[in-house]
Amino acid sequence: MDITLARGLNYYTGSIFEVKATAGSLQSSILGGGRYDDLTGVFGLPDTSGVGISFGIDRIYDVLEELSLFPEEVKSAASSKLLFVHFDEATQLYCFNLARQLRSQGIACEVYPELSKKLGKQFDYANRKAIPYVCVIGSNEMQNKRYAFKTMASGEQQEFSLEQLIEHLKK
Secondary structure, three states, X not given: OOOOOOOOOOOOOOOEEEEEXXXXXXXXXXXXXXXXXXXXXHHOXXXXXXXXXXXXXXXXXXXXXXXXXXXXXXXXXXXXXXXXXXXXXXXXXXXXXXXXXXXXXXXXXXXXXXXXXXXXXXXXHHHHOOOOEEEEEOHHHHHHOOEEEEEXXXXXXXXXXXXXXXXXXXX
């Protein structure tokens, strides 16, 4: 118990609490909350008290990662099998459509989340996330419906239609 702890002074009216990880290097809280009287009155529900909490999911993730507490089956599975990389907003939107089609076939994939013309930055993202394949989408690929496909481990590059891409990724 830390009697000097202060949080939510403008809405908490009773006890407050904060949870910190007891192991690892993260020193900030991973959960916090407290009691409030009539906070719901602001939202049209007067005379109702309660207790609220908030989890810092990104902080909890960081602690679990640092302490290697994720189950082995979670660690061994790449989050995505394929990353779509793109050059601009138009190609990014096209990638979203391709990703939807792959996901409908049970293939875990994602689209690089930012607008960036730098392919190196996007490939680094795939490496950091251990995504084994990258599909580059530019205006030529959109027009020809043939997609540049790269195996990250070997550097091998191929060109596929959407059907061939799905077939290759299902192996």
